[in-house]
Amino acid sequence: xxxxxxxxxxxxxxxxxxxxxxxxxxxxxxxxxxxxxxxxxxxxxxxxxxxxxxxxxxxxxxxxxxxxxxxxxxxxxxxxxxxxxxxxxxxxxxxxxxxxxxxxxxxxxxxxxxxxxxxxxxxxxxxxxxxxxxxxxxxxxxxxxxxxxxxxxxxxxxxxxxxxxxxxxxxxxxxxxxxxxxxxxxxxxxxxxxxxxxxxxxxxxxxxxxxxxxxxxxxxx
Amino acid sequence: xxxxxxxxxxxxxxxxxxxxxxxxxxxxxxxxxxxxxxxxxxxxxxxxxxxxxxxxxxxxxxxxxxxxxxxxxxxxxxxxxxxxxxxxxxxxxxxxxxxxxxxxxxxxxxxxxxxxxxxxxxxxxxxxxxxxxxxxxxxxxxxxxxxxxxxxxxxxxxxxxxxxxxxxxxxxxxxxxxxxxxxxxxxxxxxxxxxxxxxxxxxxxxxxxxxxxxxxxxxxx
DNA sequence: AAATATTTTTAGACAAACCTAAAAAAAATA
DNA sequence: TATTTTTTTTAGGTTTGTCTAAAAATATTT
Ligand SMILES: [Mn+2]
Ligand SMILES: [Mn+2]
Ligand SMILES: [Mn+2]
Ligand SMILES: [Mn+2]
Numbered sequence: 001x002x003x004x005x006x007x008x009x010x011x012x013x014x015x016x017x018x019x020x021x022x023x024x025x026x027x028x029x030x031x032x033x034x035x036x037x038x039x040x041x042x043x044x045x046x047x048x049x050x051x052x053x054x055x056x057x058x059x060x061x062x063x064x065x066x067x068x069x070x071x072x073x074x075x076x077x078x079x080x081x082x083x084x085x086x087x088x089x090x091x092x093x094x095x096x097x098x099x100x101x102x103x104x105x106x107x108x109x110x111x112x113x114x115x116x117x118x119x120x121x122x123x124x125x126x127x128x129x130x131x132x133x134x135x136x137x138x139x140x141x142x143x144x145x146x147x148x149x150x151x152x153x154x155x156x157x158x159x160x161x162x163x164x165x166x167x168x169x170x171x172x173x174x175x176x177x178x179x180x181x182x183x184x185x186x187x188x189x190x191x192x193x194x195x196x197x198x199x200x201x202x203x204x205x206x207x208x209x210x211x212x213x214x215x216x217x218x219x220x221x
Numbered sequence: 222x223x224x225x226x227x228x229x230x231x232x233x234x235x236x237x238x239x240x241x242x243x244x245x246x247x248x249x250x251x252x253x254x255x256x257x258x259x260x261x262x263x264x265x266x267x268x269x270x271x272x273x274x275x276x277x278x279x280x281x282x283x284x285x286x287x288x289x290x291x292x293x294x295x296x297x298x299x300x301x302x303x304x305x306x307x308x309x310x311x312x313x314x315x316x317x318x319x320x321x322x323x324x325x326x327x328x329x330x331x332x333x334x335x336x337x338x339x340x341x342x343x344x345x346x347x348x349x350x351x352x353x354x355x356x357x358x359x360x361x362x363x364x365x366x367x368x369x370x371x372x373x374x375x376x377x378x379x380x381x382x383x384x385x386x387x388x389x390x391x392x393x394x395x396x397x398x399x400x401x402x403x404x405x406x407x408x409x410x411x412x413x414x415x416x417x418x419x420x421x422x423x424x425x426x427x428x429x430x431x432x433x434x435x436x437x438x439x440x441x442x
Numbered sequence: 443a444a445a446t447a448t449t450t451t452t453a454g455a456c457a458a459a460c461c462t463a464a465a466a467a468a469a470a471t472a
Numbered sequence: 473t474a475t476t477t478t479t480t481t482t483a484g485g486t487t488t489g490t491c492t493a494a495a496a497a498t499a500t501t502t
Contacts, residue, residue, distance in 0.1 A: 007459065027480055040460055042481055047458090059467060059480060090336040103328045109321050115311040228489060248450055261490055263451055268488090280450060280497060 006106045009075050010034060011044050012053060013105075015064055016072035024061040073137040078113050079105040080126035080133075085116060087127040094127055094178065095169040129160045129179035147195060147212040150185045156217035157182050163214040171211065176202065183217070227327045230296050231255060232265050233274060234326075236285055237293035245282040294358040299334050300326040301347035301354075306337060308348040315348055350376035350405075350440040368416060368433040371406045377438035378403050384435045396426060398436065 018025040031038045049056045053068035082104040086092040131140035158181045187196040193209035239246045252259045270277045274289035303325040307313040352361035379402045408417040414430035
């Protein structure tokens, strides 16, 4: 496995995440995601194409090659293991881990990451509930659903939060919702698609459609 | 504290180490240390001068400013804490830690490093026996101690021999011990206070109390 | 003190990763 | 379909950190 720059790695990871939703990714989308300019994206796509990490034809968007996807999973593995380490061992709060992991993920020693994984006890989910790829790049596909799609009055566990902006995390903190929180949906209001949810030992509360669409849960087992 | 590039940090750290010995550092010395070319060093010195990290006059070498020294100690702190982490927690061997720490040292979150320090129990020496600067940049100046007083399994450098008789020097010659020899004490035998010591790439050997009392060492620089 | 050797700096290039502004292609709308 | 808008690419620059080759300064020999 060759060595890639921090920049290349950030592009690869961003494409991976964007194409989960979209299938193929556009220049403007990626530029927005990376806080860069479309012209810079085009430059980088040409380079990543010659390195065979993406499929790309001018004006027709791009997606990762097999090679690119493998690399993305390595970077995501590093990122999430470091997040787990920061939260679990260094007692960083949930919202703080991401920024630091964003740097640590680019330290590329395979041995470092595999030993870290072992030290941490082979965790399967990062502090945000996202699955951690194993040493072979295998990642758990969870059959989680958006809160909007949960049946009423059925206990479920929050397993993922798709928007991880500070604003989102602040709101979740306020509502005391985090990965692992057990809750059930009590009512769906058709007027604004807001939900009434209930968390064990707490009062029922109302959450907006916007918020609910970013929270995913699995049925409790 | 501003943010510096990986390259700037590597230069600052190298100057710090070289000037321990030399006082002032030359262009060629630094180029050799960093496996780069003298012309590149000159370029960088100009930049570090404008950033007030070094004192530099063309053709007359350079040394760190107070600001530069402060930065160097921050980088060394990061480096040695990561080395300790890798050896202690991830069970990397002694020789492996350096290369990985060389990358980790450039992740610049102060909080990360201070929390790591706490997690590790505020270690005072890295796996090579080098002192770790504290959060304020204070570093232990290693004073020389008699071999008898060295902690076990901690690398030290022979710095002084108090008896310099021919007999003594003959014995030292035979054992291949000289000023600058790096060694560690492996065992102390209470019966006769003899020591088992180990020099890199040599077999462990035993030395008498009498001899050990005349050899002084510092924790590795 | 000259001549010679060594060290250091300058001059000019290059690659990586950005940028802005203009041109070209594609998509949307009239 | 023709026109307008949006998206994407190209052209040309900038900054950072590197390099080689040549020039300048310093150090060492004779
Ligand atoms: Mn990153
Ligand atoms: Mn995460
Ligand atoms: Mn380094
Ligand atoms: Mn060390």
